[in-house]
Amino acid sequence: MTDRRAEKDEPWKDPAAQPYIAIENVTKRFGEFVAVNSVSLKIYKGEIFCLLGGSGCGKTTLLRMLAGFEKPTAGKILIDGQDMADIPPYERPVNMMFQSYALFPHMSVYDNVAFGLEQEKLPRTQIKQRVGEILGIVHMGDYAKRKPHQLSGGQRQRVALARALVKRPKLLLLDEPLGALDRKLREHTQFELINIQEQLGVTFVVVTHDQEEAMTLASRIGVMNRGEIAQIGTPRQIYEFPATRFVADFIGSVNLFDGQLVEDEPDHVRVRCADLPAPVYVDHGLSAPPNAQLWVAIRPEKITLERAQPGATDNWARGVIKEIAYMGDMSIYMIRLDSGRQVRVTQANIVRKAGEAFSWEDQVYLAWDASSPVVGTG
Amino acid sequence: MSRQGRLAIFERYAQRWGPFWNLFYRFGPPRWSLLLLQNGWGRNLVIGVPYLWLTLFFLIPFVIVLKISFSEIRIAMPPYAPLWEWVGDTAISIKLNFANYRYLFSDSLYVSSYLYSMQVAAISTFFCLLLGYPMAYGIARASPAARNLCLMLIILPFWTSFLLRVYAWIGLLKNNGVINNVLMALGIVDQPITMMQTDFAVYIGIVYSYLPFMILPLYTNLEKHDPTLLEAAADLGAKPAKAFFRVTLPLSMPGIFAGCLLVFIPAVGEYVIPSLLGRTDQLMIGRVLSDEFFANRDWPVAGAVAILMLLMLVVPIMLFQHFQGRELRKPS
Numbered sequence: 001m002t003d004r005r006a007e008k009d010e011p012w013k014d015p016a017a018q019p020y021i022a023i024e025n026v027t028k029r030f031g032e033f034v035a036v037n038s039v040s041l042k043i044y045k046g047e048i049f050c051l052l053g054g055s056g057c058g059k060t061t062l063l064r065m066l067a068g069f070e071k072p073t074a075g076k077i078l079i080d081g082q083d084m085a086d087i088p089p090y091e092r093p094v095n096m097m098f099q100s101y102a103l104f105p106h107m108s109v110y111d112n113v114a115f116g117l118e119q120e121k122l123p124r125t126q127i128k129q130r131v132g133e134i135l136g137i138v139h140m141g142d143y144a145k146r147k148p149h150q151l152s153g154g155q156r157q158r159v160a161l162a163r164a165l166v167k168r169p170k171l172l173l174l175d176e177p178l179g180a181l182d183r184k185l186r187e188h189t190q191f192e193l194i195n196i197q198e199q200l201g202v203t204f205v206v207v208t209h210d211q212e213e214a215m216t217l218a219s220r221i222g223v224m225n226r227g228e229i230a231q232i233g234t235p236r237q238i239y240e241f242p243a244t245r246f247v248a249d250f251i252g253s254v255n256l257f258d259g260q261l262v263e264d265e266p267d268h269v270r271v272r273c274a275d276l277p278a279p280v281y282v283d284h285g286l287s288a289p290p291n292a293q294l295w296v297a298i299r300p301e302k303i304t305l306e307r308a309q310p311g312a313t314d315n316w317a318r319g320v321i322k323e324i325a326y327m328g329d330m331s332i333y334m335i336r337l338d339s340g341r342q343v344r345v346t347q348a349n350i351v352r353k354a355g356e357a358f359s360w361e362d363q364v365y366l367a368w369d370a371s372s373p374v375v376g377t378g
Numbered sequence: 379m380s381r382q383g384r385l386a387i388f389e390r391y392a393q394r395w396g397p398f399w400n401l402f403y404r405f406g407p408p409r410w411s412l413l414l415l416q417n418g419w420g421r422n423l424v425i426g427v428p429y430l431w432l433t434l435f436f437l438i439p440f441v442i443v444l445k446i447s448f449s450e451i452r453i454a455m456p457p458y459a460p461l462w463e464w465v466g467d468t469a470i471s472i473k474l475n476f477a478n479y480r481y482l483f484s485d486s487l488y489v490s491s492y493l494y495s496m497q498v499a500a501i502s503t504f505f506c507l508l509l510g511y512p513m514a515y516g517i518a519r520a521s522p523a524a525r526n527l528c529l530m531l532i533i534l535p536f537w538t539s540f541l542l543r544v545y546a547w548i549g550l551l552k553n554n555g556v557i558n559n560v561l562m563a564l565g566i567v568d569q570p571i572t573m574m575q576t577d578f579a580v581y582i583g584i585v586y587s588y589l590p591f592m593i594l595p596l597y598t599n600l601e602k603h604d605p606t607l608l609e610a611a612a613d614l615g616a617k618p619a620k621a622f623f624r625v626t627l628p629l630s631m632p633g634i635f636a637g638c639l640l641v642f643i644p645a646v647g648e649y650v651i652p653s654l655l656g657r658t659d660q661l662m663i664g665r666v667l668s669d670e671f672f673a674n675r676d677w678p679v680a681g682a683v684a685i686l687m688l689l690m691l692v693v694p695i696m697l698f699q700h701f702q703g704r705e706l707r708k709p710s
Binding site: 090106 | 606609610611612613616617620624625629
C-alpha cells in the first residue's frame with residue numbers, strides 16, 4: 001500500500017519541488033539538555049511523514065515546535081512558506097491529535113468537534129454541517145451527544161481525529177496516534193487513517209516509537225536518535241538500506257556483525273567477520289579505506305537454513321538450533337554459531353506438514369544472497 | 379496469614395492444649411478477627427465511627443435544639459417548658475408551640491438580620507472567589523517547591539489565634555489606626571476615613587479569615603487539571619482567555635462550589651467578626667442568636683432562629699446537590 005503511494009508521487013526526489021514544511025537547523029535546548037539538535041527536514045504536501053525514535057530522542061519536542069507549544073532555541077520553521085517563529089499556537093494553520101487525545105471531558109462529542117470551528121466564528125448552520133460531515137467520515141455520527149468518558153478508547157481516538165481535522169488544517173500533527181489502542185484496532189485504524197488522509201489530502205506528521213506503525217502509515221520516515229535525524233527515507237529504504245548502524249539495529253530485528261574490509265572493488269566488497277567462518281560478499285562497491293572496520297547487517301528473513309553445506313565459499317555459516325518460536329505464518333530460529341554468536345533467522349512456514357521441519361539441537365548451515373547484507377562504516 | 383498457616387498453628391497448639399485451645403480457637407479472639415474480616419464488619423466499623431460521631435455531636439444536639447424551639451419560654455431552670463407531659467397515669471400530652479417561629483416573622487429585626495447575613499455572606503464569598511481563584515490557579519501552576527511554600531503561607535495564619543487576627547484588623551482600620559495614619563501622613567486624606575463599624579470592615583474581616591477555605595479546595599481541583607487540555611484549546615484556535623473560560627472554568631466548577639460552600643455557610647452564622655468590626659445598627663443573625671440565648675435567656679426563640687438558619691442554608695444546598703450531584707459524580 002505504502003509502496004504504491006510512494007511510486008505514485010515522490011516529490012522529495014524532485015529538486016525543484018517546494019517543500020510544504022521546511023524545518024531549517026532547528027535546535028531546542030532545555031537548560032543544558034539538547035532535545036533537538038540542528039534538525040533540518042523538508043516535508044511535502046500530502047505526505048504522511050513519520051518521526052520515529054525511542055523515548056527521549058526529541059521527536060515529540062520537534063512535533064510540539066511545529067504546533068507552537070515550544071519555541072525553537074535556534075533555527076526556523078516554515079509552513080507553506082510562512083515563518084512560524086512569532087505565530088502562537090492558536091493562529092497556526094496546524095492542528096494536533098494528542099497522545100492522550102485531550103478531549104474536553106465536560107463537553108459532548110459534538111461540542112468537542114465544534115470547538116475549533118466556534119473559534120473561527122463560523123455561522124451555526126455551517127458548524128453543524130461540517131461537524132456532521134467529519135463525524136461521518138470517522139464513523140462517529142451516532143455518538144454526537146455522548147461525553148468522552150462514555151466512549152471506548154478507539155471511539156475517543158476517532159473523536160480526537162475528527163476534532164483535529166474539522167478545521168481543515170494545512171498540517172495535521174499526530175502524537176502516537178495508535179498508542180492506546182489494542183492490536184486489532186490499531187491495524188484497522190492504521191488503514192483508516194491512510195484512507196482519510198487520501199480523502200482529505202491533508203499533510204500528516206506522525207510521531208511514533210512503534211516502527212510497525214511508522215512502516216504502514218508513512219510515505220517517508222525520519223528516524224531520530226538523540227535529538228538528531230539519523231536517516232530519512234521511505235519505509236523500504238529505511239528497512240533495506242539503513243544508513244547507519246543505529247538505524248539498522250533500531251528498525252526491525254537484525255543480525256549485526258563487526259568486520260574488516262578485505263576486498264573493495266567497484267562491483268563488490270568482501271568483509272571478514274570474526275563471528276563468521278566465511279567472508280561476507282556484498283554485490284556492490286563501497287567507498288571506504290582499505291581494512292576499514294565495518295558493520296554488517298543481515299535481516300533474519302534473508303537467511304536461509306540448509307542441512308547440507310553450501311557450495312559457495314562466501315556468505316555462509318554453521319550453527320546449532322537453540323530455540324524455535326513457532327508463530328504460525330513463520331518460525332523464528334535462534335541459532336548458535338560455531339563462534340558462539342547467537343543469530344536470529346526467520347523462515348516462512350510454506351509447507352504444512354512438520355516432517356521436514358528443523359528441530360532443536362539440529363546442526364544447520366546458514367546462507368544468504370550477495371544482495372542481502374548491508375555494510376556500512378557509520 | 380494464609381489459611382494453611384493458620385491451620386498449622388491451630389494443630390500445633392491443639393496437640394498441646396487439647397480441648398481448651400480448640401474452644402479458644404473456635405469461639406475466642408482468633409475467630410472474632412476472622413468474622414470481622416469475612417463479613418465485612420471491619421469496613422462497617424470504619425464507616426461507623428464518623429456516623430457515630432455525627433450522631434452524638436450533631437444529630438442529637440440538633441434534635442434537642444429542635445425540641446426547644448417548639449417549647450414555651452418559662453422562668454425556670456431550664457428556661458423552657460417541657461414538650462410533653464404526663465396527663466394522669468395513662469396519657470401523654472404533647473404541646474408543639476409554633477409561636478416562636480411566627481414571632482421571627484412578626485418582628486422585622488429577625489427578617490432583616492437574616493437578609494443582611496445572607497448579603498454579607500454572599501458578597502464576602504464573591505470577593506473570596508475573586509481573590510482566591512487567581513491565587514489557587516497560580517499555586518497550582520507553580521513549580522513544586524514554590525507550590526509547597528505558597529500552601530504553607532496560606533495555612534500559616536491558622537497558627538495564630540483567630541480572635542487575635544480579628545483584633546489586629548481593629549488596629550489597622552480604626553480612625554487613628556495604621557491605615558488612616560499612613561494616609562494622613564502622606565497627605566492623601568485630611569480626615570480619617572471611618573472604616574470601623576461599617577460593612578466594609580466586616581467584608582474585610584470575613585474575606586481575610588475565610589480566604590484559605592476558598593483557596594484550598596480550588597487548588598485541589600485546579601492542580602488536577604490536565605495541561606494538555608489547554609494546549610488542545612490553543613491548538614484549536616482559542617486564545618488563552620477564551621480557553622480559560624471554555625475549559626478551565628467549567629472544569630473547576632466542583633472546586634468553586636466546594637470553596638463557596640466552605641466560605642458562605644460559616645460566614646452566614648459569623649459572630650465574632652461582625653461583633654468586633656461590624657455595624658451596631660444592623661446585626662447579623664449569629665449576633666441575634668447569641669443575644670436571644672444569653673441576654674434574653676429566650677431559649678425557644680434562639681432555637682427557632684438556629685433551626686431556621688439551618689434550613690435556609692441546608693435546603694438550597696441539598697436541592698443544588700440533588701441536581702448537580704449526577705453531573706459531579708460522573709467519572710471523568
